[in-house]
Amino acid sequence: MLRRLHSVAGLALALLLVAIAATGVGLSLQPAVDRLAAPAIAPGVSVAALAKAVAARHQRVDAIRVSGGGAVTVSFNDGAGKQVEIVDPRTGAGLGAYRPSETFRWLADMHRSLLMGDSGRIAVALSALGLLALSLTGAVMLARSLGGAGALLRPVRGGAARRWHGELGRLALAGLLLSALTGTFLSATTFGLLPGAENPAPAVAAKGGPAAPVGRLAGLAAVDVADLERLTFPARNDPTDVFTLRQSRGEAVVDPSTGRILAFTPTSTMDRIGRLANALHTGRFSWAFALFLGLSTAAAPVLGATGFLMWRRRRATPRVIAPAPTADADTVILVGSEGGSTWGFAQTLSRALSEAGQRVSLAAMDDIDNAHLRAQKLVILAATYGDGDAPASAKKFLEKLGGLERRIPVAVLGFGDRTFPSFCGYAERVVAALDAQGWPRLIAPKRIDRQSAQEFAQWGRDLGAALGCALTLEHVAEPPKTNAFALVGRETYGEAVGAPVAILRFASPGNAPRFEAGDLVGIVPPGSAMPRFYSLVSSRRDGVLEICVRLQPGGLCSTWLHSLKAGEQIEAFIRDNPSFRPVEGRAPLILIGAGAGIAPLAGFVRANDSERPMHLYWGGRSAASDFLYEHELAERLAQRRLTSLRTAFSRHPADAAYVQDRVADDAHRLRVLIRAEAQILVCGGRDMARAVAETIEAVVRPLGLDLATLKSNGRYLEDVY
Template identity: 65%
Template sequence: MLRRLHGLPGVVLALGLTVVAVTGAVLSLQPALDRATAPMVPAGTSVAGLAAQVAARHPGISAIRQRPDGSLTVAFDDGDARGVERVDPATGTGLGPYQVSETTRVITSLHRSFLAGDAGRAAAGLGALAMLALSVSGTLLLARRLGGAGALLRPIRGTPAQRWHGELGRLAVAGLVLSSLTGLWMSAGTFGFIPEAQGITSPVTASGGAPAPVGTLAALRSAPLAELRELSFPDPADPTDVFTLRTAAGETRIDAATGAALAFAPATTLEQINDLVRTLHTGRGAWLLGLLLGLASAAVPVLGATGIMLWARRRAARPRVAANAPARGADTVILVGSEGNSTWGFAGTLHAALTAAGHRVHIAAMNDVGTAHLAADRLLILTATYGEGYAPASAKSFLSRLARLPGRLPGRPPVAVLGFGDRNFPHFCRFAQEVADALETKGCPRLLPMKRVDRRSSQEFAQWGQDLGAVLGHDLTLSHVAEPPKTVPLMLAGRELYGEAVGTPVAILRFEAPRDPRTGAPGRLPSFEAGDLVGIVPPGDTMPRFYSLASSTRDGVLEICVRLREGGLCSTFLHALAPGGAINAFIRENPAFRPTEGRTPLILIGAGAGIGPLAGFVRANAAGRPMHLYWGGRSAASDFLYEHELAQHLAERRLTSLKTAFSRDVEGGAYVQDRIAADAPRLRELLKQGAQILVCGGRDMAEAVTRALEPVVRPLGLDLATLKSCGRYVEDVY
């Protein structure tokens, strides 16, 4: 619902809102420029003083006004000359004619009414309402995505368009809400929904005496010039007419002969609100606020463009399922829980592969679940998890619908649940787990144990396909790439091989950007940090494999550690690559797996090739922040990756301590988790100082580390889940 409110209307309104926002941003510069150029009103000057100075030059003044930007103007009709002139507030001398430039006037009209009169004014008012709705719904969507209102400031993950949209949106939202609320108020005023102040309504008659010089009038002498809004002069042809003085305090009628205040109407609360709203909206009289609001408005075109990109991408990701079998009579039913449609893409691939294998397959959104679906031979559920473990859009009502189905499901089909999520979130695939549990409670047997797919991993999806094929008794090849990435070519510049002697060959590979073929200039690496991922597409394949980066762009090389896996297409390719050989690669940011800012200690834990990003963190630690590395290999003699570099880092204090464990060493082999358990008191001390733990390596190692760490942290009143949720325990696990 929220997404529907935010998405399509945003796309439709993007152009109009861009016009209002860009013109608003341009206008926001005016108050700052005015402040820089308009002379200041000196303290202690009275309205009478200035009026007398101006009256000495102009016999026929009709009004003196202080504009909201602080400049003073006088409208005069001296018979031979008439016009509006700017006036120096200190001396009353003329500063040339007051003229709003044609450009400013057109931009203002565009901003207020799209140059289309009252219809345009109404459209601009509705635009303000729409901006308000988009700001609020966008904030709610972002909060939901990041895991609740308290998480709004967390780093935003995703594609560049998603990040720009989210980052700019949350920076600008306060300004946009203020601008649209005040704009709405002003629009309501324009259309008469907010009553206008009446001022003095009772007739006021002058004494009729001969007019005294304006500088001598008592009521004007006591009015400070700084508070002046407008002083209109009496009609010289009408002896009963009076001065009307308007200030922030209210409206006063003043006798031209006696200088006495004949009537006073104080400014109403509503008028004061109107003034405040006008100041907040235009920034006139509050130039700094004006500039900030202008900056927020300037974000609107970018928000519009990225929003349209995101919307189009979501639409494009919606699968066009060919030959969807009817629910009745289908042997296999696929139910999909998707927020941004990417899970639909995986489901579409699964549908096609199963259909090709001869199944009658029906695919539907999880929200549509009904008894017909549960009469199939098997039920396959593919679902994402949204934010802090919530159901995604197309599965919002699944659990409640399932609960309302009859206690005993008609067929109780065997179920396989495949969860999609991001391992960096504390509630990785929690909704998928809830679905699996709910179906188990309903008595559905398990076709396959629930599996989790991390960050749309094509490999994990393909692996699950093999498992499913094995259960179904036929081959099932699922080849799905979520978004074909744009790759850049890189060249192998150097390699070091370790671990051959112990049967686990691990290569440290360093790549460089190829030189420009024409100029021979050094190529440019894409932008990345240690801990980010590089996706490499092996030749003859479409599915990228991901490796954690051991270097950052600043190092001038792209460095990874690759363990040779038996039958592994990509690792075999990389290990066979000769210097000068080329790969196609792309970067996927991994901002969750990064040291926190500051100088609190870091505990780095890894095994095997998992040392890559950890070594990268150490290498970048020129500031000498306390870093403690725990690493496990097989043999000190054979696969001690980065041995010499780490020794140098220790000497240079980039690395504070190093504990290694080698499982195959003759004298009492040990694993990294053993070192952790043995070091419990020291680790507790570091955690008390606020240390962050970063773990990189295989899944088995990570689980063993978790088991070893739980008893370490428990005496501190902590647990890993808590540390995880506040980013003090992060993993990069494969």
């Protein structure tokens, strides 16, 4: 509900907020411009002294005003009509004619009403209210995603859009909340939705005696110019007219002949609140504070753009419908999914259970809380990511499990690929944790190989038997939305050592989604409904989709890809891979891979426009036959996009070695980099990744670190197959 409110408000107000934010940024410069144009007001000069100095230079003075930005102006008439000048607040000397900026006036009108009168003011008021809702819901969601309010300063993980959205939102939150709150208050005041601000001023008149020199009037001498807002002079030919002196604490009426204060109207509470709201909204009291507000407001368009990108990605994931609210459910299905396909199985299960008379609710595994345990039973569908890791929607599940109050019967179904050593490894970790904490089993855990609909149906029959009902699960996977990519280039390596690897480049059509190096491309081979995933070397700005494919004996997809001819097409889709991506900043990167695992690492180097320190360790079989990206890496070294390159070849006649050997040889150098907050990214086969992990563990131990700490801090990432 909170996410939906945040998304709907953001999308509905996007263009309006951009216009208001842009004008707000422009207006934030006005206090700084005013400060350059007029000297600052320093305490120690009385209003009487300033009025005396001004009156000595002009025939008739109408008023002295202090603007919100601190400029002191005088309106006067010396016989040539009414004029306004800026004066020095210390001496009263004239500093030139006061000419309000037409640019700032236009920006102010645009900001307050969109140049549309009352209808524009209503739109702006709704925008302020919407911005308030966006700021509050965004702050709550960010806190939740980072682990609570106390974790708001933790790094934001995820894709580029998510990181920019979270980091910018966190930096701009205080300014946006303040602007939204004060803007909403000022709009409510404009439309009379709040009580009146002013106390009624009494009607008083001067005694009518001869006017005393203005510099001697006690009522004016008692007030410092630093506290002045406005001083209105009496009419020249009306002996009963008075001085009206306005300051923050109230308005005084001063007799021009005696200098006595005839009446004083204190500022009402609502007026004080309104003045404070106006000062905080405009920042006119401090140019530095105004610039802070401007910078916060400038983040709004970027937040809108990144929010839209995140919304599009969420819209692209499978949509599921929970037939029953959590509070009414007797069966809760929790889903751990990386790419979204497991949600499809959950939806099939939910429909079948609902048809069998069950009240079913669905949620991500990460969302588990005590409310879900009011149900009679729990069903967990858990995919495995990488080498036994948690999928995207289950990263916090095991951490949250121990804090739950109840234990109800649970069934666990794992999804994975039997060709991987850690087949359904994460589901097995979930089962072990549940057993250790004493959760009763509804049925025995089961593993599904390659999303087999037949195995899923059999498990459904077993679950139905345990529930005492006939449960028929007929699951038809929804095919992913794909784009056609035509092969435009190929380089083949490794044929001499019996391990062919092809670098394939496909033309990227204009309607292809955005992608970056390290993201995944899912390719659906002929004769199979199950996609195979490959790490991307290229980003969309390269104009091609580039992958490295090792020919696997009997491999359906790799065999087909190796047989493609120029111009032939593949059907593929992009999957964001934020869990394997360099963190932002200038900290060094240590890139470690072997074989085709060089793919995303070479892509990170290729995209290193800022010449960030990058150190690549890579292993192959033979330098003569399968040195992937040899010429490009040499070029990147010359361009300083790659800082250093260390290679290892297992079939080198004189110096046979594996990549972990090179890592061990450079232990001292790597410790220096790790002390400098280096991040380590490892890509390749499981055996290589396991050997590298053991080596890195030994490297960092003298630093008082371990691999688990590096992983938890996002400084050790793996993309393992």
